[in-house]
Amino acid sequence: MSDTSADTIAKDAGQKPDGILRGPLIDIDETADNDTATKDTSHKLQREMEHATEHEGGEEEQGFVRLYYPLPVDNVEDIEMYRPRGFHPTHINDILNGYKIIHKIGCGGYSTVWLAQDLEQHKYVVIKIITADASSEEKKDHGILEHVFEKGRGNPALNFIDKPIKTFHIDGPNGKHLCIISSLLGPSIAKLTSGGTPLDANEVRHYASQLTHCVDFLHSEEIGIVHGDLTTSNVLLEISSIDQWSIEQVYEILGEPSIVDLHDVSGEPNTSPSGPKYIVEPINIMELFVLRTRNIKLIDFGESFRVATPPEDGVGTPVQFCSPELFFHHTASKASDIWALGCTIFEMRIGMALVESGFGYDWEFLNQMTELFGPVPGSVHDVEDGQQGNSGEGWTLWHRVMQEEPSGDGGREDDNGERARLLPAHDNSSRDRRGAGYFARLKSWIWGFFSKWWTTAVEWIHHARRTTEERQDHQRQVAERRELKALYDLLSGTFKYDITERSTAFQMLFHPWLSVDGEL
Structure with a gap:
């Protein structure tokens, strides 16, 4: 694991290491465009946190103790999830199973999502790191997609469904985490509508037709799947490849990583292995809008189920x-x-x-x-x-x-x-x-x-x-x-x-x- 500090990142970015390097603020619901399951709150760890915060001063009584000092930004993951069974502490330049962390794309209820480079094939990918608590349940999502792509082989609708490239597990201080590698995609429809970016009526009809074909395909007798989470946040725009970009070009276009140092509850720099040294703010995914193709990608099969069950x-x-x-x-x-x-x-x-x-x-x-x-x-x-x-x-x-x-x-x-x-x-x-x-x-x-x-x-x-x-x-x-x-x-x-x-x-x-x- 890399021990890149906030000061090092600041020097690389040509800024004074004042502890807080601010980037574009993005609402947390908007940054999870490539997070294929951002709304799940059923896991035990999150239930404990939510139950504890409902009672003023009752954190100790409920067995849940805050570990970190609140951050001055709100477009990042819940830092209190950096504890056993929670998030995996991740830093820029970390290498996970041959993938180098380049930037953060977003976060969700039980995952952080990163832009990474495949060091062997020199391609940019998205790596979603699931909390240790949810990693076993995420297998259901993967199983549904395997069924869809196996049974529907050759169906044109598969062109509009995002398929993970590979999966693997990593061991960290907070447990064993499932990592899902997938293609880099552009902004979601939700991001476009919330940002006031208009789409031509014919373009919308084109995307809507693709989405309806996806749903018809999933609902067919042969596939028999209900998606369960059809939303504008889960319809993303496919983009052209950026594999020809150097890392320097990525930073030039998407911006240098903006970071905020993480401190423990006493205000001292975090030294616990459960948490990272700093938190990275996500990129502005709208910078990739100009690279959109004529295709959408349907994501997030975390709520999907078979019609019969x-x-x-x-x-x-x-x-x-x-x-x-x-x-x-x-x-x-x-x-x-x-x-x-x-x-x-x-x-x-x-x-x-x-x-x-x-x-x-x-x-x-x-x-x-x-x-x-x-x-x-x-x-x-x-x-x-x-x-x-x-x-x-x-x-x-x-x-x-x-x-x-x-x-x-x-x-x-x-x-x-x-x-x-x-x-x-x-x-x-x-x-x-x-x-x-x-x-x-x-x-x-x-x-x-x-x-x-x-x-x-x-x-x-x-x-x-x-x-x-x-x-x-x-x-x-x-x-x-x-x-x-x-x-x-x-x-x-x-x-x-x-x-x-x-x-x-x-x-x-x-x-x-x-x-x-x-x-x-």
Whole structure:
């Protein structure tokens, strides 16, 4: 293991080693783009931590003691997970089984994710280091993917599913950790939408078609897998290879590693082998957006299960993507995947989540579903008097928002005023060819005529350009309305309370919205 210190990294970066080298701040939920399981909180170690922090001053009583001084940044992993059964302490330039750590990509609930270089093949890869506590459970994820790629060999949908390159285990001060090597990918759709990076409508339709093909493939009788965690965070953009870059070029484009020294709870530099000497802030994954190809990659099979054997304790789908039946403890199924697929496509195209919440309570999401789609059957939250009208077909907020014509006048008149005359008014005096002033008047008239003609012509050209732009803008608005109505038609089939009426991925593939060249 490397003993690279914060001071050494600071010198390499040409900065003063003041203990905190700040890089771009990235929300922790956004940095886990290549972390294939970022939301799991079922492990014993995390449960202990969460239970302990719920009781003020009760950490000692619960047998959980804080080890580290809080960091001044919040875009990194939970440092209290650096303890036995937790994270593996990792530093820049560490070499793990022939892979050299170059930079940090992100972190999740039970893993840290790093950019590394294969020293034998000189290729850049992603290495995900699982906590010791979760390493045995991660085998389920790997087993699902082995089944998918073995049974689906040759299916084009596999091009859109991320497959690990290899796995191995390492022994460290906190236990035995599973390491998963995979290809370097670009930002997630969630990262794009949260960062306000727009995607062209046709590009979104292209990606949505690939994602729907993936779901149809997984749901097929031959494969029989429910993904269980279809979200915009788990749909990443494939990027072109950066293997030709030197490490110096990687740092030039992605930035030098920004680090924060780790201190124990007393404020002294950490000396415990369970924790690293410093914490590395993640790269800005959006720097790789320009390298995107025309393909997506579906990741995170940590919640996946076989159709015939759904988990009794439910799945860990984020509530924004949960189908209504999951709120009432019904079994997850292919139908719940379809609801999540609809939410994902909606966010991909519109740029915002279908339902959001400030506090994450189930009733908040159920209330929003009621407002959008009408009362949820079997809901314990009755709709207030006077709101029942929203439950009728055509009167839900979903219908009004997606179907209503936009305000303003869509058909402006082409002419914004009376056009100037190109020819001068008839003037009998111009016919008077007698007198010395005739040629002067003729010259003045000719000059005036061409001057007026030129001015009028320029004005007419500008007017024509304006009307052309307005006409094109109007045509764009009409096309966008047509496209959004088609999207509404597609997604309305995914947002059915009755799972027997909900669309299948196979049915969705025949919808014209998912065919970029299709007529809308």
